[in-house]
Amino acid sequence: MPHQVLIHSRFPKALMVRIGERYDLLNGMGRPPRESFTPEQLQSVRAMITAGGQALPPAVLDSLPALGAIVCYGTGYDGIDLAETRRRNIAVGHSPAANAASVADLAMTLLLAAMRRLLAADDYVRSGGWSGAKPSPLLRHPRGMTGRRIGVYGMGEIGRRIAARCAAFETEVAYHSRSRHDVPYAHHASLAGLAEWADVLMVAVRAGAETEHAVDADILRRLGPEGVIVNIARGSVIDQAALVAALEGGVIAGAGLDVYAHEPHAPDALTRLPNVVLTPHIGGHTVESHVAMQDCVLANLDAFFAGRPLAYPVK
Amino acid sequence: MPHQVLIHSRFPKALMVRIGERYDLLNGMGRPPRESFTPEQLQSVRAMITAGGQALPPAVLDSLPALGAIVCYGTGYDGIDLAETRRRNIAVGHSPAANAASVADLAMTLLLAAMRRLLAADDYVRSGGWSGAKPSPLLRHPRGMTGRRIGVYGMGEIGRRIAARCAAFETEVAYHSRSRHDVPYAHHASLAGLAEWADVLMVAVRAGAETEHAVDADILRRLGPEGVIVNIARGSVIDQAALVAALEGGVIAGAGLDVYAHEPHAPDALTRLPNVVLTPHIGGHTVESHVAMQDCVLANLDAFFAGRPLAYPVK
Numbered sequence: 001m002p003h004q005v006l007i008h009s010r011f012p013k014a015l016m017v018r019i020g021e022r023y024d025l026l027n028g029m030g031r032p033p034r035e036s037f038t039p040e041q042l043q044s045v046r047a048m049i050t051a052g053g054q055a056l057p058p059a060v061l062d063s064l065p066a067l068g069a070i071v072c073y074g075t076g077y078d079g080i081d082l083a084e085t086r087r088r089n090i091a092v093g094h095s096p097a098a099n100a101a102s103v104a105d106l107a108m109t110l111l112l113a114a115m116r117r118l119l120a121a122d123d124y125v126r127s128g129g130w131s132g133a134k135p136s137p138l139l140r141h142p143r144g145m146t147g148r149r150i151g152v153y154g155m156g157e158i159g160r161r162i163a164a165r166c167a168a169f170e171t172e173v174a175y176h177s178r179s180r181h182d183v184p185y186a187h188h189a190s191l192a193g194l195a196e197w198a199d200v201l202m203v204a205v206r207a208g209a210e211t212e213h214a215v216d217a218d219i220l221r222r223l224g225p226e227g228v229i230v231n232i233a234r235g236s237v238i239d240q241a242a243l244v245a246a247l248e249g250g251v252i253a254g255a256g257l258d259v260y261a262h263e264p265h266a267p268d269a270l271t272r273l274p275n276v277v278l279t280p281h282i283g284g285h286t287v288e289s290h291v292a293m294q295d296c297v298l299a300n301l302d303a304f305f306a307g308r309p310l311a312y313p314v315k
Numbered sequence: 316m317p318h319q320v321l322i323h324s325r326f327p328k329a330l331m332v333r334i335g336e337r338y339d340l341l342n343g344m345g346r347p348p349r350e351s352f353t354p355e356q357l358q359s360v361r362a363m364i365t366a367g368g369q370a371l372p373p374a375v376l377d378s379l380p381a382l383g384a385i386v387c388y389g390t391g392y393d394g395i396d397l398a399e400t401r402r403r404n405i406a407v408g409h410s411p412a413a414n415a416a417s418v419a420d421l422a423m424t425l426l427l428a429a430m431r432r433l434l435a436a437d438d439y440v441r442s443g444g445w446s447g448a449k450p451s452p453l454l455r456h457p458r459g460m461t462g463r464r465i466g467v468y469g470m471g472e473i474g475r476r477i478a479a480r481c482a483a484f485e486t487e488v489a490y491h492s493r494s495r496h497d498v499p500y501a502h503h504a505s506l507a508g509l510a511e512w513a514d515v516l517m518v519a520v521r522a523g524a525e526t527e528h529a530v531d532a533d534i535l536r537r538l539g540p541e542g543v544i545v546n547i548a549r550g551s552v553i554d555q556a557a558l559v560a561a562l563e564g565g566v567i568a569g570a571g572l573d574v575y576a577h578e579p580h581a582p583d584a585l586t587r588l589p590n591v592v593l594t595p596h597i598g599g600h601t602v603e604s605h606v607a608m609q610d611c612v613l614a615n616l617d618a619f620f621a622g623r624p625l626a627y628p629v630k
Contacts, residue, residue, distance in 0.1 A: 101461045101485050108484075109431050112424035116601075118594065122434060125593040126586040130579045136595070144601030146416045168483035169423075170416050170476075264445045271441040278440040279433065280451070286431075286459030 003305050004044065006033060008060065009051035011073065018294050019049070023301060034063050047304055049297060052076035052094060053207075053234065061088060069304040071297050074284055075099055075157070077314050078207045078234065093310035095296035097157040099284035104161035106283040107202055107232045110256025111166075113277045114228050115142055120274065143226055145169040151198030153191060153215075154205030154233065155181045162202050174198065177205070191215070195222035200230070207234035215239065220246040227252035232283045235260040244269045247276060258283045318620050319359065321348060323375065324366035326388065333609050334364070338616060349378050362619055364612060367391035367409060368522075368549065376403060384619040386612050389599055390414055390472070392629050393522045393549065408625035410611035412472040414599030419476035421598040422517055422547045425571025426481075428592045429543050430457055435589065458541055460484040466513030468506060468530075469520030469548065470496045477517050489513065492520070506530070510537035515545070522549035532557040535567050542567035547598045550575040559584045562591060573598045 005023040007016065010030030019025065026045065028036045045064050050056055052072035056079050061067060070080060072094040085092050113119065120137045124130050150166045152159045152175040163173045163185055174186040176194040181187070188194035191214055195201055201223055205211050215229070215238040223229065229252060231238055240261040246252045247270075254275040260266050263281055270276060284293070299311035320338040322331065325345030334340065341360065343351040360379050365371055367387035371394050376382060385395060387409040400407050428434065435452045439445050465481045467474045467490040478488045478500055489501040491509040496502070503509035506529055510516060516538055520526050530544070530553040538544065544567060546553055555576040561567045562585075569590040575581050578596055585591060599608070614626035 102459045105427065105460050105484060106431055108423070109427035109433055112420065113428055113433055116421055116424050116594075116597070118424055118428055118433070118592070119437060121594040121597060122592055125581050125595050130595040131581070133579070138595065138597055138600070141600045141602050141605055144417045144603050145420050146601070146603040165480075165483045168480045169420060264448070266440050266446070277433070277437055279431075279436040280440050280445040280453065282431070282436055282453055285453070285456045286461070287456050288459050288461040290456055 003046065003301075005301060006037075006042070006045045006048040006064065007050075008033070008048050008056065009054050009073070011049075011051070015073070015290055015294070019297060019301070022298065032060060032063075039063070047071060047301055049073055050079070052079055054079045056080055058084060061085075061090070069093065069300070069310065071300045071304075071310075072314070073293055073297055075103075076207065076234070080314075082314065091304065091310050092314040093296075093300035093304075093312050094314050095293040096312055098292035098296050099286075099289035100157035100161050102286040102289035103158050103232050103283035104165060104204075105286075106258055106279065107158075107162050107204065107230050107256075108165050110232070110258065110277050110279065111200065111202065111228065111230045112145075114230070114254040114256040114275070115144060117142060119277060145171055147171065148200055149174070149198045150200045150202060151175065151188070151194040152185070152202045152204060153177075153194065153237075154203070155183060156204065156206060158232070159202075159204035162204055166202070171200075191219060192222060195219045199224060199226050200228045203229065203231040203233045203237050205233055205237060207236050212236050213239040215243070217242040217246065217251075220252050223252050225250055225253060228254045228256070230256040232258045235263060240267070240270070244273075247273050318361065318616075320616060321352075321357070321360045321363040321379065322365075323348070323363050323371065324369050324388070326364075326366070330388070330605060330609070334612060334616070337613065347375060347378075354378070362386060362616055364388055364616075365394070367394055369394045371395055373399060376400075376405070384408065384615070384625065386615045386619075386625075387629070388608055388612055390418075391522070391549070395629075397629065406619065406625050407629040408611075408615035408619075408627050409629050410608040411627055413607035413611050414601075414604035415472035415476050417601040417604035418473050418547050418598035419480060419519075420601075421573055421594065422473075422477050422519065422545050422571075423480050425547070425573065425592050425594065426515065426517065426543065426545045427460075429545070429569040429571040429590070430459060432457060434592060460486055462486065463515055464489070464513045465515045465517060466490065466503070466509040467500070467517045467519060468492075468509065468552075469518070470498060471519065471521060473547070474517070474519035477519055481517070486515075506534060507537060510534045514539060514541050515543045518544065518546040518548045518552055520548055520552060522551050527551050528554040530554065530558070532561065532566075535561040538567050540565055540568060543569045543571070545571040547573045550578060555582070555585070559588075562588050 002024045007027045047069040148171045155177040176188045256277040258279045303311045317339045322342045362384040384406045463486045470492040491503045571592040573594045618626045
């Protein structure tokens with residue numbers, strides 16, 4: 001009989017097909033397990049799959065007395081209280097780097113689209129503005145990538161890939177992270193220093209208490225009036241109200257956002273701005289990244305049920 | 316007294332400010348010179364600035380008996396009949412590579428936006444679809460860049476830069492051009508062979524009689540149902556009716572277009588498609604590329620009036 005695995009978050013079924021071939025999935029469809037399953041059903045569950053960004057309250061852990069492994073689908077694990085899981089002797093695994101290329105690609109999509117005013121350009125063609133020779137919202141040429149100073153905040157798997165992509169666009173790249181990495185980009189000891197130097201800020205830092213609202217009104221002011229900010233990390237890293245104010249007031253030029261303070265809500269103050277490009281947290285969602293994430297989930301589960309350490313443990 | 320230079324095409328005045336500081340500009344504002352100036356005024360004009368893509372009919376040359384240099388603002392010179400200018404002993408110059416980075420960047424913008432369905436994603440956030448948990452047009456995950464086979468058609472200054480950018484996205488890159496270049500990508504002897512191999516086709520070839528409608532229904536069929544095509548070269552390279560049919564029929568998945576068969580017109584059949592991203596021929600339009608193009612124009616004019624060969628002659 002296959003091992004039972006609880007699915008804590010709400011995932012599209014298509015994502016679980018491969019995993020379901022090997023495990024017996026108890027799919028809570030995003031509801032607390034106790035609402036979907038009886039205590040008897042939950043009693044013997046030893047492993048669960050969850051979305052790393054979704055909060056996993058102690059009450060859920062309490063409902064799973066046999067739980068030995070939490071496997072995050074994706075890179076993040078900010079919804080997991082690691083002190084708590086350590087105390088309970090629960091192993092936590094994730095999918096490091098599995099979606100990094102996909103997220104970095106979306107970061108570049110957002111940056112380029114914001115810089116080249118893609119939404120206005122497409123609308124100008126479709127609405128007949130171009131063929132009708134109407135006044136163009138694109139008449140003032142934008143600054144492009146050439147020679148731009150790109151600051152990457154965070155130099156993990158995603159930050160590295162963003163930096164490599166940006167470098168191919170004939171830009172200057174530098175970064176800030178707590179520690180210096182073995183990468184061919186200049187390290188700035190502070191985010192403020194990076195923002196002062198850069199005119200593009202790519203937010204790729206891991207979310208957590210120490211990065212909450214790290215990008216505030218002061219950092220945005222340092223980026224300057226030609227500044228563009230892209231966030232594909234977590235909404236909590238940016239003070240969203242300060243960002244809206246900076247975009248409204250011309251403190252910076254534009255933004256590309258895949259993540260927000262309170263998902264799935266993007267405030268009207270943001271969605272009515274013309275100088276932003278907005279996507280609904282789709283950074284990791286490509287065929288390739290899901291296959292890679294499923295590979296990691298399966299490797300973690302297989303190792304756990306074989307009595308070995310997780311293949312991709314959270315460190 | 317400064318030398319006189321005729322401006323044949325219609326350029327925004329801001330582009331001509333630097334050139335106007337050194338030369339006396341006769342600005343025809345896009346009209347045939349004889350409509351704006353008297354034969355006496357035109358008689359002594361020795362140099363002109365034109366947009367390379369705009370046709371320069373023999374009648375215009377007839378109206379400029381002293382013309383010795385045609386300076387194209389930009390890379391292209393497909394509007395110039397080189398046999399005719401040679402016969403008349405008129406030097407033709409352009410701005411090679413000046414806008415190549417800017418155009419390559421837009422090609423990447425279009426490719427990434429088409430792949431990641433950026434327009435639908437932004438609309439889903441802005442329209443409240445995301446916060447309202449409405450059925451998402453993005454539910455089916457798209458294929459991303461990772462491992463994609465990218466075929467670059469044309470390996471000039473722009474094609475090279477597109478290839479370098481694509482390579483940074485963890486893709487496989489190959490190309491087709493008449494001759495083999497010293498580049499680290501596989502050469503395909505035919506466009507058909509490249510399209511058969513690739514699932515993304517980046518059109519970056521110089522326009523002309525031999526490339527007219529080079530991308531036809533057969534090439535698109537070879538790209539296949541996950542294929543994406545991007546054109547930042549000239550509209551004439553693609554059989555536009557065949558492209559519309561392929562996009563409507565699912566023969567290929569999507570397209571990103573900056574150029575069209577009859578600019579500034581993009582047909583309704585194209586503008587009503589959801590699987591295309593359309594820009595109004597803005598590839599070369601960034602601050603950086605205009606500065607670089609003005610540098611070339613000035614270098615060409617300065618050389619000509621000093622009696623030297625053009626700095627950037629068309630070869």
